[in-house]
Amino acid sequence: MTTTIVPATVTPDDDRARAAGALYRALHAAPELSGRERETAAMCAAELRAAGAHVLERVGGHGVVGVLRNGDGPVVALRAELDALAVAEATGLPYASNRRTTLGGRQVGVSHACGHDVHLAAVLTAVHQLAESRRAWQGTVVAVLQPAAETGHGAAAMLADGLADRVPAPDVLLAQHVSPDPLGAVTIGAAAMLSSSIALEVTLHGTGGHVAFPGGSVDTVAVLLDVLAAAGDLAGEAGVELTVSAVHGGASHNTLPHVVHAELALRGADARVLDVIADEVCALARHVADRSGCPRPADVERIASFGDVRNDADAARRVHRALVGRRMPTYPLTAPSPASDDVGALAHGLGCPLVYWFLGSTDPHVLEAAAGTRSASGMPSSGPPTNHAPDFAPHPDTVVHAARTLLVAAGAWLT
The missing domain is CATH 3.30.70.360 (Alpha-Beta Plaits)
Incomplete structure (x- = not known):
């Protein structure tokens, strides 16, 4: 099969990269727990409308969906998560979260210690860039911004609310997750990516x-x-x-x-x-x-x-070829990660192939200085902070790498 890669114009330009960074910092500073993502959802809906997408709100709770049409052609769904964790942030970043809330009768801190803020900002940036580059592609993009991913309830709730009947049927669902690997490194496999739990x-x-x-x-x-x-x-x-x-x-x-x-x-x-x-x-x-x-x-x-997360082999190879064609650092997944995600249920409910990958978010110099090694397929006990840790802090440029990776992957269909 011959794969046409999206033209180089559909990548984040300088203005869009700066906007992506600002959006990421705003999302990072204002996290909300699963099922409580009201402010985050409103911010994302406003961004999608500003890009010219048709927006559906309160899908399965606080879920947000944006549909950007650009003539006939394939339909590509991009998924990101709205929710944060009950983890008090200890990064010391100028845009760190200082939010606290009550959970189970206890006061807890709230932060985007998992990296969902990166995922959200990347999808929104990709939609903006595609809206500004309509002459370079054709088809439809569906942004699926899912609530309650950490609790495993969000995908099922969106599907129960009729998501599959309310959006164009996707030809593929693309999703990514930041990992403590080197900045910009993409780890992808053609089979199981995550475990059941x-x-x-x-x-x-x-x-x-x-x-x-x-x-x-x-x-x-x-x-x-x-x-x-x-x-x-x-x-x-x-x-x-x-x-x-x-x-x-x-x-x-x-x-x-x-x-x-x-x-x-x-x-x-x-x-x-x-x-x-x-x-x-x-x-x-x-x-x-x-x-x-x-x-x-x-x-x-x-x-x-959570069920397992398994990539469609043909679709994953198609994304891999597109990434390699752009000389993006791409590595094979050697074993499924023990972590879990409900994105597999979302792809199944939408009736489309899934392609999921890990994106490195750590400055390579920090990795070199740290003791031990790490891989997207596991969480080691040494080295820089990992997802869900109070001091987990993706490199600020991660969001631009994440948006570019989404655009290149989507471009394997939006020809």
Whole structure:
């Protein structure tokens, strides 16, 4: 198959690059948690309208969709995420977030520690540049700005709200994610890119009491430790990774908490195996709680579920050829990342091939100075900060690299 690459004019020019940086900083300074992306959505909708796109708002919550038509031709969807994380920022950047909010009854910091602000600014910049370069391409671009990506609910919510019937049917869905790899490096594969995961919330009920007399009480912390140890063994035997991401309970050093909550993440390559293990962890928690004398059964709830993210082989090769044709630094993915994303569900619901890649966001000089090495397919314990860390700070030029990569990838269809 012969692939025509989009003409060089459809890349961010100097004015658009400066605007991209300003937009990125504005988004970075004003993050909002999943399901609460009202201000972010309004800012993005205004940008899409300014580019001349037809805009749909409140799609599946705060989701925003922009449709930019330019004659007959292929339809390319560009996806980015609106939400941020409950992580207090510690980057020291002049545009750092100082936002705080209440989550689960607790005060938490809010920041774009994952890099969704880069993704948003890149999609909006690409739409602006395409709108200003209509003579160089033909077709339709659909910007899908998704809410609640971190909770795994956003893609399903947009589809349930009729997204597939409200936009032109895409020929391909393009998505990217910043990684702590060298600035501008694209890591892409022709198969699985991300893993499946299921998040569980376990609630255990005890009797409370004085720490000096634990024998007369049901110690929920001790019960939780038993549950976690048994669940870890169960997951390990099945080749599934189990991580404890949050534990809440207790209020003083001399009182046994009568209720504790824990959030667990199960990750693996096979979604069917994860589903079975999640059910077994639920049964195990209830059994341990009952055996320990808890006055109420353990409550176990699935709070998030992500299927694997798998690239369409032909479409991924098409993007790869376009990137190589522009001499952009491109590397093969050696193994799926253990991270998760619900973009696969979005592509499935839209009925189109998916191409997803990682984009490096770290100054190469910083990487050279750091101890250890890193890859987009895993998160090492040393080196510069990684996604979800309080001090994760993509290089300011990342957004321009991200916009250019989107435009080159889209240009493999918009001929």
